[in-house]
Amino acid sequence: MSGPNLVGSRGRKGPHVIVLGNEKGGSGKSTTAVHLALALAQSGIRLAVADLDHRQQSTARYFENRRNWAERMGIELSSVPVTVLGDGSTGALDTLVRADLDAVVIDTPGRDSEIGRAAIARADTLITPINDSFIDFDLLGQVDPETYKVVRPSFYAELVWKARQERAKLDGGQVDWIVVRNRLSTLEARNRRRVGTALEELSKRIGFRVAPGFSERVIYRELFPRGLTLLDMEHLEASVSHVAARAELRELIAALQLPLAPADSGETEPSREAAA
Structure with a gap:
């Protein structure tokens, strides 16, 4: 499977900074980060990846597993450079987001951290799975426990609000915030409706977009040890579930509306098309 056809143009000097942010573990940040990075790379986007969780390093480990599996099987797998940074590495983060690249994908820790907050303040696109x-x-x-109406924004929404203010002070830029609904279940229709309604209500209050993410599928848990992704169909025993999951990936990338184009694409007018 080839990467999605992402077109558009960057609105500022330096790479488009895409940050995966969520202070709760197990939300699919690393899976989303790796799939997104490789999809962009296969589209001709020049990019690098930063893993800011210097302890767990899930994203860095994913790419390490990918390199090891490729060597073990004697096959070629696309990859991108990965840097691991921790608290106290804000200077290195600033160097990375000013690099001569089209995009930088940054996976933040699943906890509050200095480096995670710094990354959000430098984001062009913030993705919260x-x-x-x-x-x-x-x-x-x-x-509200009875009506399920939103009572108030919570701590992470407040953190993002402060980070957006800091970004505006840094260079006058704006952060496009997208909340991605992962592990959608087809069985709990009532819960899906209630969560969806609450997200729609909250999005209008604090300013984010909602995008569909990845359903609950065994395939995502099986890919990590080999470092494979849904973009590596030729190295997988394809099934109906694989095809459906690949469609989810395309829908997610299209919903992100990333203003990106390969450096040699010749694009001169901004476009919001993606994932044909």
């Missing part, structure tokens, strides 16, 4: 439940929704806002 959440599992489709009110447990994860609580990261963004609190709801």
Whole structure:
């Protein structure tokens, strides 16, 4: 499978900074980061990846598994350079987001951290994956237990609001915030509706967009040890689930509306088309 056809143009000097941010683990940040980075790379986008969780290093480990599997099987797999940074590395982060690249994909720790907050303040696009439940929704806002109406924004929404203010002070830029609904279940229709309604209500109050993410599929858990992705179909035993998951990836990338184009694409007018 070839990468999606991403077109557009960057609105400032330096790479388009894409940050995966969520202070709750298990939301699919690393899976999303790796798939997005490789999809961009296969589209001709020049990019690098930064893993800011210097302890767990899930994204860095994913790419390490990918290199090891390729060597073991004697096959070629696309890759991108990965840098691991921790708290106290803000200077290195600034160097990375000013590099001569089209994009930088940054995976932040699943906890509050100095470097994670610094990354959000430098983001052009902030992607917050959440599992489709009110447990994860609580990261963004609190709801009334009877009506499920949003009562108030929560701590992470406040953190992003402050980071957006800092970004505006840094260079006058804006952060396009997208909340991605991962692990959608086809069985819990009532819960899906309630979470969806609450997200729509909260999005209007604090300014984010909502995008569909990855459903609950075994395939995502099986890919990590080999470092494979849904873009590596020729190295997988394709099934109906694989095809459906690949369609989810395309839909997600299209919903992100990233203003990117390969450096030699000749694009001169901004476009919001993606993932043909």
